[in-house]
Amino acid sequence: METVETFDPTVIYWVIFIGIALASWLVSASLERKFRKYSKEPLSMTGRDIAEKMLKENGIYDVKITCVKGQLTDHYNPVTKTVNLSDDVYHGANVAAAAVAAHECGHALQHDQAYAPLKMRSALVPVVSFASHWMTWLLLAGLLLINVFPQLLLIGIVLYATTTLFSFVTLPVEVDASRRAVNWLREAGITDNHTTEMASDALHSAAYTYVVAALSSLATLVYYILVFMGGRRD
DSSP: OOOOOOOOHHHHHHHHHHHHHHHHHHHHHHHHHHHHHHTTSBOSSOHHHHHHHHHHHTTOOSOEEEEESSSSOOEEETTTTEEEEEHHHHHOOBHHHHHHHHHHHHHHHHHHTTOHHHHHHHHHHHHHHHHHHHHHHHHHHHHHTTTTOHHHHHHHHHHHHHHHHHHHHHHHHHHHHHHHHHHHHHHTTSSOHHHHHHHHHHHHHHHHHHHHHHHHHHHHHHHHHHHHHHHHHO
8 A cells, every 4th residue: 555655844844944044144144244334434413313303304292212221122112102222323423323213213203194004013012912922832732732632723823823914014114114214314414325325225134134034933834834734634
């Protein structure tokens, strides 16, 4: 009797996982190198000055600018309406600091203008927070009990899918914020043609990290779906 080989999604998953891990390392290394390089390109304004100017020129007066500890901790908080800049960006007067400060203010502009993808991402935050709290345990239990209680894995997959959706919704939000940042820096005369290209390059490199994260999340989701389908066939 001819035997039928069983499809093992684990092998393909690990090939994809290693490939994405390598891509993530390359993107991170490139990002760090470019920000280090562009932080040596001086400008006349600090990140804080640029953030204040960008918000004011766009008619936004109810957003505060704060300095936070750490590196790459820059973010916009729509709940508290604050642009939070890391120490190097807040005090830095260089192309890298300008790009990051303007990018975070780009999110403030999105919030002020009710940018649809940002609204969707904000709406997903509590769902993703709940999913992140439970999905690891449900996925682990589901894998262990796939032949006994496959519904556990299915629930874990549904929860994980929300985090994957969040990753992909984040992409247009980040790309649009970078576009707003680069355009404003050029139009406001903060950067010239040469330094505008630098700021754009830095923000493009940062965007790639979100692309890799989204693809990694999608690959993992597909893996769990294949495992679930295989377990159901068994």
